[in-house]
Amino acid sequence: MSVTQREAAGLFGTQAVPAGTPHVVGRVEDVPPGEGRAFVVDGVQVAVFRLRDGSLHATQAACPHAGGPLADGQTDLTVLVCPLHLYTFRWTDGTSPGGAAPLRVYPVHEESGQLVVTV
Numbered sequence: 001m002s003v004t005q006r007e008a009a010g011l012f013g014t015q016a017v018p019a020g021t022p023h024v025v026g027r028v029e030d031v032p033p034g035e036g037r038a039f040v041v042d043g044v045q046v047a048v049f050r051l052r053d054g055s056l057h058a059t060q061a062a063c064p065h066a067g068g069p070l071a072d073g074q075t076d077l078t079v080l081v082c083p084l085h086l087y088t089f090r091w092t093d094g095t096s097p098g099g100a101a102p103l104r105v106y107p108v109h110e111e112s113g114q115l116v117v118t119v
């Protein structure tokens with residue numbers, strides 16, 4: 001079980017953590033190489049991906065086209081493919097070469113084996 005900074009803040013009676021704060025969502029091994037997993041981060045649904053080269057990416061969990069489950073999408077080192085209608089989205093900035101609305105991307109990194117997403 002992970003404890004976000006906002007949860008920790010609540011436990012200790014401090015004020016709410018502002019937006020743009022890093023949150024631990026789980027361990028790196030919770031996301032198998034080449035796959036994605038959905039998490040809720042401070043009330044926001046995000047999809048976290050670990051690519052086969054070990055790089056991490058995080059996006060909004062629902063596709064901007066029609067709400068497809070992006071954590072179930074196929075990946076390569078440059079794009080994410082939504083499983084519903086196969087629009088692609090670039091990891092670099094969330095834009096879609098196929099013309100779908102851009103995807104929101106979030107900073108994510110590994111810290112002592114934990115996945116940290118900034119929302």
Ligand code: FES
Nearest residue numbers: 063066068082085
């Ligand atoms: S819902 Fe993702 S491409 Fe249509």
